[in-house]
Amino acid sequence: MNKLFFYGCLMTALLFSCKSTQPTANKASDKTVEITFLHVNDVYEISPLEGGKVGGMARVATLRKELLQKNPNTLTVLAGDFLNPALISTFKYEGKSIKGRQMVEAMNAVGFDWVGLGNHEFDLDEADLQKRIDESKFNWLASNALQNKKGVLEPFSKTVDGVKVPFPKTAILSFKNAQGKSVKMGMFSIVLPSNKKDFVYYGDFFESAKNTYDILKNECDFVVGITHINKADDAKLAEMLPDVKLLMGGHDHDNMIETVKGVVIAKADANAKTAYVHTISYNTETKTATIKSDLRKINDSIPQDSAVATVVKKWDDIMDVAIVKAGMDKNDVVAEVTEPLDGRESSMRNGHTNLGDLIAQSMTAAASKPVDCSVFNSGSVRIDDQISGKITQLDIMRILPFGGKIVEVAMKGRLLERILETGLKNKGNGGFLQWDKITHDDAKNEWFINGKLLDVNQDYYVSIPKFMMEGKETNFGYLTYQNPDVIKVTESDEKDINDIRNDVRKVLIAYMKKM
Secondary structure, three states: OOOEEEEEEEEEOOEEEEEEEOOEOOOOOOOEEEEEEEEEOOOOOOOOEOOOOEOOHHHHHHHHHHHHHHOOOEEEEEEOOOOOOOHHHHOEEOOEEOOOHHHHHHHHHHOOOEEEOOHHHHHOOHHHHHHHHHHOOOEEEOOOEEEEEOOEEEOOEEEEOOEEEEOOOEEEEEEEOOOOOEEEEEEEEEEOOOOOOOOEEEOOHHHHHHHHHHHHOOOOOEEEEEEEOOHHHHHHHHHHOOOOOEEEEEOOOOOEEEEEOOEEEEEOOHHHOEEEEEEEEEEOOOOEEEEEEEEEEOEOOOOOOHHHHHHHHHHHHHHHHHHHHOOOOOOOEEEEEEEEEEOOHHHHOOOOOHHHHHHHHHHHHHOOOOOOEEEEEHHHOOOOOEEEEEEEHHHHHHHOOOOOOEEEEEEEHHHHHHHHHHHHHOOOOOOOEEEEOEEEEOOOOEEEEOOEEOOOOOEEEEEEEHHHHOOOOOOOOOOOOOOOOEEEEEOOOOOOOOOHHHOHHHHHHHHHHOO
């Protein structure tokens, strides 16, 4: 299907609109124009998961082709979060960090039309993000996120044939049916400001959505939004803008659909385990739109598109080589769990989860001698998903892609208390701590180690990531080997391939195999 999304793009201040034409629909009546959306969100893996049973970009491509055959007025949309996190992004290829390159190549092969920014896009540094943008063949929409260039705010842009093409804040797309009846649809896209970076400016997403809608409503027949915000904020936005027809959401990882003030809000399951197919039927005489939304399971009942499967295999092979070099066996089953292990960022950076408990317990079990407690930073867990069933070494690497050494530290109680207090203050970011053998009385703000009240004058033996002991986590700059309250640090020999403390992933694997 030929699509020209950007023509006559006119930038006015920092707000501009792009218009396009679409091919004729096959099944629309003489009064109705139908538009179909294939909507996915929070996709970090290009390959099928759970032993090949669910997800996979090659299956998304097959579904897209099926929908296009039924209605050429079909748009494939990803509502943010796709450049990170992914295990393969931590490796290098052709001497360069991959950093989402595999995802852009797969999405290009699928034929995605539009994407909104997610908070994880800004995990990449500015240079790597720009490379991924320039490699993309799909269109980006950004209504409230701007690039901050040393205080100068301007839209992010993609370089096409040597020319910088700014991301639009709004888009107006034109569609026709077989009888030539046409409809104009407006779109906006917003992202929550949960990933602060110096090169990104976030405008208030409620205000930005309202401002863009106020302009679009006079230029088109109806408006839809791509949102990457919490579902509670989606509901609030729907109450603010009851004339918006559809909010295609992301950020939350479980499928949901609800109608608020007549606005349909939908989100699919993360990693393309499901996709929403939305069909908007617009009656050109009555000027009314109806929406039908179907949740489609992306599983092994859908054949894989061969061209996209070839791209996926290329990157799978690259990752396989890297995993072998890391001394891991991706297919080795380490345990089988019935209750999903919660590694979602929103859970782990704001509270304690069963996965966090499991990792901390594995650190305790791996220590060279009994420890009083174990702590680690939630930000080391990057899977941003829940996993269950047979857990393989590949899953462990997806959970903890950066690995890292675990050290044992004898420290004063006052330092341990400071560490724990800092962890609480880090709620919402990667410096929030998960732990073992520690409890906290919120009402009295008292800490208990192994059931006993923490004594600031006592010495404690603590298992902790070396990354944290080097002061590299948020607000932990004081935590170094030279801190006067550090009595002794016990480290494993990095040359000892049998010492699992050299890699927290091996620590977790060993512990889970004994479960």
